[in-house]
Amino acid sequence: MIKTENLVKEYNEKKAVDNLNLEVGDGEVFGFLGPNGAGKSTTILMLTGMIEPTSGNCTIQGVNVALNPLKGKEILGYLPEDVGFYKNLTGYENLDYLGKFYPLTKSEREERIEILLKSVRLNDVPQKVGEYSRGMNQRLGLALALLNDPKVVILDEPTANLDPEGVLRYREIIKKLEKEGKTVLICSHILSEVRAVCTTLGIISQGTLVARGSVEEVEDELILQSNTSQKIVIRSINPEVYSFIESISNPEILGVERIENGVEIRVKKDIRESLAEELKDKCFGITEMYLDRPGLEDLFLKVYRRE
Structure with missing residues (x-):
């Protein structure tokens, strides 16, 4: 479960996130939407323990990620918008090295890497990551986000660089995560993709959640707000x-x-x-x-x- 309580983040006395109260339940695939500057990225950085809130709390599966960021990373998988890898290593070598930061045995790590590389169609790619296309880099990032078999997955613009086949594979992976009972938060500007995979949506504006519910419920709320x-x-x-x-x-x-x-x-x-x-x-x-x-x-x- 993902939960924020009165979450606030200020920069130079200006609130990027303003008393955000958000809850994403176990097994929920949640689309997190909002215009540029609404506070999406700041919220994600706090949820992943990369920055600390000014006030309020954010928890992942009951773990306060600001107070215990290492424990949070054990149960969390994260795909940033701009994922980076060691360019002089292959995809397998990158995952093998980064996987050593998780409490996985060597055999567990190797098994997970083989499964994930196959799921993102990179299992037969011999070249180093420096020769990858942007789409291949994005697919490797998705594999890395799932390497520790996390209970909660946060994906920031996951289909931004994918071709149509890559998008289909991504949708299959999200549906599989949903069946496994994983909690998934997807931040994206591609609304058609959000609608295709998410069970619920939340819209943030000026740092505050202004709509939450099923796709139909959020559409109804936006119709009211826009007088349409x-x-x-x-x-x-x-x-x-x-x-x-x-x-x-x-x-x-x-x-x-x-x-x-x-x-x-x-x-x-x-x-x-x-x-x-x-x-x-x-x-x-x-x-x-x-x-x-x-x-x-x-x-x-x-x-x-x-x-």
């Missing part, structure tokens, strides 16, 4: 459906508009279930009903460009 309406579209062979929908009294309905072969309903939230109940015994010849709502990327940009 969503629409339910109903297609029907009977034009009388417009008059019927207009007569419905529901505080979630913001407006009704007639369109070709149907009606468009602006709503505060998805009310298709209640609408279907209202329409089920009526002979309006409904052929289609769907929710038309802006995507996570559009909502994110609209809220934070305004901010």
